Amino acid sequence: xxxxxxxxxxxxxxxxxxxxxxxxxxxxxxxxxxxxxxxxxxxxxxxxxxxxxxxxxxxxxxxxxxxxxxxxxxxxxxxxxxxxxxxxxxxxxxxxxxxxxxxxxxxxxxxxxxxxxxxxxxxxxxxxxxxxxxxxxxxxxxxxxxxxxxxxxxxxxxxxxxxxxxxxxxxxxxxxxxxxxxxxxxxxxxxxxxxxxxxxxxxxxxxxxxxxxxxxxxxxxxxxxxxxxxxxxxxxxxxxxxxxxxxxxxxxxxxxxxxxxxxxxxxxxxxxxxxxxxxxxxxxxxxxxxxxxxxxxxxxxxxxxxxxxxxxxxxxxxxxxxxxxxxx
Numbered sequence: 001x002x003x004x005x006x007x008x009x010x011x012x013x014x015x016x017x018x019x020x021x022x023x024x025x026x027x028x029x030x031x032x033x034x035x036x037x038x039x040x041x042x043x044x045x046x047x048x049x050x051x052x053x054x055x056x057x058x059x060x061x062x063x064x065x066x067x068x069x070x071x072x073x074x075x076x077x078x079x080x081x082x083x084x085x086x087x088x089x090x091x092x093x094x095x096x097x098x099x100x101x102x103x104x105x106x107x108x109x110x111x112x113x114x115x116x117x118x119x120x121x122x123x124x125x126x127x128x129x130x131x132x133x134x135x136x137x138x139x140x141x142x143x144x145x146x147x148x149x150x151x152x153x154x155x156x157x158x159x160x161x162x163x164x165x166x167x168x169x170x171x172x173x174x175x176x177x178x179x180x181x182x183x184x185x186x187x188x189x190x191x192x193x194x195x196x197x198x199x200x201x202x203x204x205x206x207x208x209x210x211x212x213x214x215x216x217x218x219x220x221x222x223x224x225x226x227x228x229x230x231x232x233x234x235x236x237x238x239x240x241x242x243x244x245x246x247x248x249x250x251x252x253x254x255x256x257x258x259x260x261x262x263x264x265x266x267x268x269x270x271x272x273x274x275x276x277x278x279x280x281x282x283x284x285x286x287x288x289x290x291x292x293x294x295x296x297x298x299x300x301x302x303x304x305x306x307x308x309x310x311x312x313x314x315x316x317x318x319x320x321x322x323x324x325x326x327x328x
Contacts, residue, residue: 107207114204117176124182125244126252135244137172137180143244144168144236152232154274159228167218167233174200174219183264184256194223231271235279238265242282250293258298262286263306284310 118141122134145165152161172180177200181193189196201219205212221227225234242264245257262283269279287307290296296304 104209107209111204111208114176115173118172121175121179123180124254124257125241126248127244128247137175140240140244141169141172143240144171144233147236147240148232151236151274151278155228155232155272156274157228157272159232163218163229164233166214167222167229168236170215170218171222171233171237173204173215174198176200177204182254182256184254184260225268228271231268232275235268235271235275238268239279239282242286246282246285246289250289250295253295255298258290258295259300261299261303262290263303280310283307 118138119136121137123137123140124134125140126134145168148161148164148168152159152164174197178189178193178196181187181190201216205215208215221230222233225231242261245253245261266279266283269275284307287303290299
C-alpha cells in the first residue's frame with residue numbers, strides 16, 4: 001500500500017468525526033490520536049530516524065495540541081524527499097484549534113499597541129528647517145520604505161523587494177522598548193544595546209503565532225548584514241540618517257553628528273556600484289552644508305582631506321581654493 005493511500009485510510013474517519021453525534025466519538029478518537037501514531041510507525045523505516053529522536057516525536061504527538069508542530073518537525077528534521085512532505089501536508093496546514101479567531105485577533109491588537117509606541121519614540125534626527133520637533137522612529141522606517149521602492153531597480157544584484165520592505169519596517173521595532181540610541185552616544189546603554197534589543201524583540205513577538213518567528217528572523221538577518229536584502233536595508237538605514245540631517249537645520253546637530261559624519265559607516269555602501277555613487281553624492285552635500293555654515297572646524301581633519309580629494313566625476317566646490325583642515 002502506498003503512503004498516500006495508507007494515510008487516507010487512517011484518516012477516513014476524520015470527516016465523519018466532524019459531527020457532534022455521539023456515534024462518532026470513536027472515529028474522532030481514531031482520527032486525532034490513533035491514526036497519526038499508526039502513520040508514524042508505518043513510516044519509521046522510511047524516516048531513518050534514530051530510536052531516541054523517533055521516541056521524542058511520538059511523545060510530542062501524544063499531546064494533540066502539538067500535532068501540527070510535530071508534523072513540521074518530522075518534515076524539517078528528517079529532510080525526506082517530496083513524498084513525505086506530500087503525505088504530511090494536510091497535517092502541516094492544520095491550524096491550532098485551541099487558538100480561536102477572537103484570541104488571534106486580540107494578540108494582533110496587543111502587538112499593535114506595543115508597536116504603536118514607535119510613533120511617539122523620537123530619534124536623534126530633526127525634521128526639516130521649518131519644523132520644531134525631532135522625527136519619530138516610525139517616520140524613519142516609513143522613509144526607508146520609500147527609498148527602497150525608489151532604488152531597488154537600480155541595484156546590480158536584484159533583491160526581493162517585499163523582503164526588504166518587511167525588514168526596514170521592523171528593523172527598529174525594539175526601540176519601542178529601548179528607545180533610540182544615537183550611534184555617537186557614549187553611555188552604558190550603548191554598550192548593552194545589542195543585548196537590550198534582542199531581549200526586546202523576543203518579548204514583543206513571543207505571543208505572535210507564526211509571524212513572530214518571521215519578524216525575529218528578519219531582524220536577525222538585518223543585523224548579520226550578509227544577504228543582498230540585508231545589505232541594501234542597512235545601507236538605506238545609514239544614508240537616510242544623513243539625508244535627514246541635510247534637510248534639517250544644522251543648529252540641530254550635536255557635536256556627535258560632526259564627529260561621525262559625513263562619511264558615516266562608509267563601508268556599508270561598497271556592495272553595489274549605484275549605492276556607492278548615491279552615498280558619495282550625499283557625502284558631498286553633507287560636507288557642503290557643513291562648510292556653508294562655517295562649521296568645518298567641528299569635523300575631523302580626515303573628512304576635509306577626503307572631500308578635497310574627491311573624484312573629478314563629482315561637481316567641485318564653487319570656491320577656487322580647497323579648504324584648509326582645521327588645526328584643532
